[in-house]
Amino acid sequence: MNGNLHVTRIRPMGKAATSLTVTGGRITAYGEPAPAGFESIDGRNAVLIPGLVEAHTHLDKTLLGMGWYRNEVGPRLIDKIENERAEKKRLRIDPARQSARQAILSVSKGTTAIRSHVDVDTEAGVAGVEGVLRTSEIYRDIVDIEIVAFPQSGMLIRPGTVELMEEALRLGAHVVGGLDPSAIDRDPKGHLDVVFGLAERFGVPVDIHLHEPAELGAFSMELIIERTRALGMQGEVTISHAFCLGMADQDYVANLIDALAEAKVHILTTAPAGRPAPPVKRLMEAGVVIAAGSDGVRDTWGPYGNADMLERAVLVGLRNNFRRDDEVALALETCTTGGARLMGLKDYGLAPGCKADFVLLDGETLAEAIVSRAPRQLVVKGGNVVARDGHTCSKAP
Amino acid sequence: MNGNLHVTRIRPMGKAATSLTVTGGRITAYGEPAPAGFESIDGRNAVLIPGLVEAHTHLDKTLLGMGWYRNEVGPRLIDKIENERAEKKRLRIDPARQSARQAILSVSKGTTAIRSHVDVDTEAGVAGVEGVLRTSEIYRDIVDIEIVAFPQSGMLIRPGTVELMEEALRLGAHVVGGLDPSAIDRDPKGHLDVVFGLAERFGVPVDIHLHEPAELGAFSMELIIERTRALGMQGEVTISHAFCLGMADQDYVANLIDALAEAKVHILTTAPAGRPAPPVKRLMEAGVVIAAGSDGVRDTWGPYGNADMLERAVLVGLRNNFRRDDEVALALETCTTGGARLMGLKDYGLAPGCKADFVLLDGETLAEAIVSRAPRQLVVKGGNVVARDGHTCSKAP
Numbered sequence: 001m002n003g004n005l006h007v008t009r010i011r012p013m014g015k016a017a018t019s020l021t022v023t024g025g026r027i028t029a030y031g032e033p034a035p036a037g038f039e040s041i042d043g044r045n046a047v048l049i050p051g052l053v054e055a056h057t058h059l060d061k062t063l064l065g066m067g068w069y070r071n072e073v074g075p076r077l078i079d080k081i082e083n084e085r086a087e088k089k090r091l092r093i094d095p096a097r098q099s100a101r102q103a104i105l106s107v108s109k110g111t112t113a114i115r116s117h118v119d120v121d122t123e124a125g126v127a128g129v130e131g132v133l134r135t136s137e138i139y140r141d142i143v144d145i146e147i148v149a150f151p152q153s154g155m156l157i158r159p160g161t162v163e164l165m166e167e168a169l170r171l172g173a174h175v176v177g178g179l180d181p182s183a184i185d186r187d188p189k190g191h192l193d194v195v196f197g198l199a200e201r202f203g204v205p206v207d208i209h210l211h212e213p214a215e216l217g218a219f220s221m222e223l224i225i226e227r228t229r230a231l232g233m234q235g236e237v238t239i240s241h242a243f244c245l246g247m248a249d250q251d252y253v254a255n256l257i258d259a260l261a262e263a264k265v266h267i268l269t270t271a272p273a274g275r276p277a278p279p280v281k282r283l284m285e286a287g288v289v290i291a292a293g294s295d296g297v298r299d300t301w302g303p304y305g306n307a308d309m310l311e312r313a314v315l316v317g318l319r320n321n322f323r324r325d326d327e328v329a330l331a332l333e334t335c336t337t338g339g340a341r342l343m344g345l346k347d348y349g350l351a352p353g354c355k356a357d358f359v360l361l362d363g364e365t366l367a368e369a370i371v372s373r374a375p376r377q378l379v380v381k382g383g384n385v386v387a388r389d390g391h392t393c394s395k396a397p
Numbered sequence: 398m399n400g401n402l403h404v405t406r407i408r409p410m411g412k413a414a415t416s417l418t419v420t421g422g423r424i425t426a427y428g429e430p431a432p433a434g435f436e437s438i439d440g441r442n443a444v445l446i447p448g449l450v451e452a453h454t455h456l457d458k459t460l461l462g463m464g465w466y467r468n469e470v471g472p473r474l475i476d477k478i479e480n481e482r483a484e485k486k487r488l489r490i491d492p493a494r495q496s497a498r499q500a501i502l503s504v505s506k507g508t509t510a511i512r513s514h515v516d517v518d519t520e521a522g523v524a525g526v527e528g529v530l531r532t533s534e535i536y537r538d539i540v541d542i543e544i545v546a547f548p549q550s551g552m553l554i555r556p557g558t559v560e561l562m563e564e565a566l567r568l569g570a571h572v573v574g575g576l577d578p579s580a581i582d583r584d585p586k587g588h589l590d591v592v593f594g595l596a597e598r599f600g601v602p603v604d605i606h607l608h609e610p611a612e613l614g615a616f617s618m619e620l621i622i623e624r625t626r627a628l629g630m631q632g633e634v635t636i637s638h639a640f641c642l643g644m645a646d647q648d649y650v651a652n653l654i655d656a657l658a659e660a661k662v663h664i665l666t667t668a669p670a671g672r673p674a675p676p677v678k679r680l681m682e683a684g685v686v687i688a689a690g691s692d693g694v695r696d697t698w699g700p701y702g703n704a705d706m707l708e709r710a711v712l713v714g715l716r717n718n719f720r721r722d723d724e725v726a727l728a729l730e731t732c733t734t735g736g737a738r739l740m741g742l743k744d745y746g747l748a749p750g751c752k753a754d755f756v757l758l759d760g761e762t763l764a765e766a767i768v769s770r771a772p773r774q775l776v777v778k779g780g781n782v783v784a785r786d787g788h789t790c791s792k793a794p
Contacts, residue, residue: 067761068760068762068764070722070762070764071722073721273668273670274716274718298768303725303764303765303768304715315715318671318712320671321672323468323470323699324470325700326469364464365467367465367468368465368700371701372703
């Protein structure tokens with residue numbers, strides 16, 4: 001674990017084969033012979049991509065390894081929120097243990113950076129944030145974990161939550177979260193003033209869950225953009241889900257996209273098959289940063305999710321009707337550079353000088369490597385091998 | 398290969414563990430000891446489900462094993478159709494070889510019956526049907542293949558195609574296909590009169606690709622239902638894709654669903670993430686048979702698809718926002734009993750007396766077995782093992 005490495009026979013983004021030198025945890029050269037004393041690995045003609053970025057998940061509440069959870073939850077959003085608060089106590093979901101399990105699963109699939117929303121509420125307090133902070137410390141050498149303090153149960157409608165959000169940020173949460181200012185908190189101005197107020201006081205970015213549909217969501221989006229501009233927070237605000245960008249009124253959508261681009265507000269999508277969703281290509285063309293995430297992985301909300309960001313790229317492709325090879329590459333971008341820009345990761349990428357966070361994929365071309373989703377041949381974080389052939393070098397608790 | 402088998406420690410649909418006896422290719426008992434001379438297999442506590450049914454694919458034109466196809470095709474439906482006709486010649490896509498490759502891939506993933514649409518057009522003639530018929534003969538012991546004569550390039554707009562459709566049916570195609578009566582063939586009455594005329598003359602079922610959107614597709618659907626009733630073909634007509642059932646006008650959709658149920662017209666969906674799609678649960682509740690398919694697997698139309706009907710069940714679940722365990726089981730039904738009913742498979746299922754076509758899946762519960770999509774532990778067709786641990790016993794050409 002010294003961050004020195006030489007990998008032969010790799011094809012960056014599917015292009016011509018070369019070798020790669022990593023020195024002190026950074027990519028230092030292509031096509032050079034192995035420096036003396038460096039471990040050398042045969043890349044077996046694999047496609048080289050930068051580390052996958054999981055830009056939206058909920059590490060604290062996955063049920064991985066806890067036995068199958070039989071889901072009999074009601075259909076409304078509030079049913080899921082209330083069921084989860086109750087089940088957390090009943091099942092004793094340990095945020096430290098569970099976040100470690102999912103983080104390690106992510107690493108096995110090539111993810112090198114994760115943004116996790118972590119619940120803050122008046123029942124569990126900030127225990128989730130404390131647990132995931134512990135995981136982020138323990139596993140800091142294999143994956144970067146960024147924590148969003150997330151008021152899952154609402155903020156203004158549950159007195160005491162704002163104080164807990166402050167506590168979470170004092171403890172070290174990196175981002176302030178928010179949730180459906182109208183649909184859940186019933187006070188869009190009040191909710192957003194608190195969220196942006198916390199961002200200003202603590203000097204942290206913002207990432208707001210916005211499930212609100214169509215024109216209602218669009219109104220919230222406008223309020224978020226106004227505050228981003230007023231506070232000079234361009235580039236530091238993300239709207240997650242943003243279903244409203246999939247609404248029918250295309251003129252309104254076009255205006256929103258222009259405003260997002262101008263205010264440098266980022267969009268996060270899970271590429272939901274069953275909901276209106278942000279149009280990935282149009283957002284990219286407008287210059288809006290768009291990234292992807294798994295959302296919940298096997299939790300009380302639903303049984304799906306496996307933390308595989310190549311599978312997420314396929315879902316982004318299917319959702320956006322991407323068929324051409326250049327479009328499949330765009331789908332991957334939401335799971336690599338898009339996520340890195342959203343999280344503000346420094347020195348991310350494959351250029352010399354970048355941090356040596358990368359993945360080797362089986363496939364004749366980049367597109368084939370993405371759609372076939374074979375077990376990852378090699379995952380490297382900071383110049384050290386952290387997973388091989390689909391298995392991590394770390395053991396899950 | 399005598400169709401006699403005894404499998405211990407299996408859990409039918411995830412229920413209590415038992416053993417299963419297969420005699421002469423049929424399920425004959427549960428919970429009985431192994432008859433003398435029967436091969437006995439340890440089911441390792443797997444979930445037992447009936448054979449998966451791939452109810453809509455295009456075996457003749459997959460590019461599996463032919464090297465990566467770089468997709469640079471234009472965005473319109475007609476671009477894809479014309480590109481494909483040209484590429485078929487250029488790439489020399491051999492329908493017999495390619496259908497064998499995909500069929501074997503399907504078997505490795507637990508599919509025991511396939512309905513394949515096969516192109517019939519004035520350039521390739523009926524070569525596709527001949528090729529897939531050959532595959533269906535060669536691999537008849539490992540998978541049932543049903544062939545739909547499919548006028549992919551249009552029928553009335555390309556003179557000579559109707560005669561080729563007749564030839565395909567004389568050769569042994571099992572079903573007569575159709576395609577977008579208005580959007581492609583520009584003559585809904587003319588197109589459907591020919592399709593149903595062929596069905597009547599040859600005594601075969603009908604399966605029509607209907608991509609037409611919203612009210613246009615709904616009109617075609619009405620015309621299909623009228624002809625189904627007039628010819629007494631209840632139970633023998635399928636509408637594939639049926640995007641119009643995902644249209645906004647919910648009253649119109651409700652009327653269509655009632656009419657489909659009354660005329661016993663079946664619906665096939667791929668659960669497309671990027672298009673309006675038939676609502677699976679509502680159709681089931683109305684008594685309409687609804688099945689699922691992969692559509693094209695790695696062809697000139699698009700790079701996706703892996704012939705995995707458990708993955709298709711997950712996509713059906715995601716598209717329909719199925720989260721509860723009972724809903725995930727419904728998603729699987731579209732890939733098992735739904736497909737069997739659509740294809741009219743006889744003696745399908747897990748009851749004693751049924752044909753011994755079944756799959757063993759890893760998983761604590763049925764829902765976990767579906768969403769985790771682990772390599773199939775065992776695939777049995779007609780009482781004989783045809784795949785183990787994700788690998789078929791047959792070799793692809």
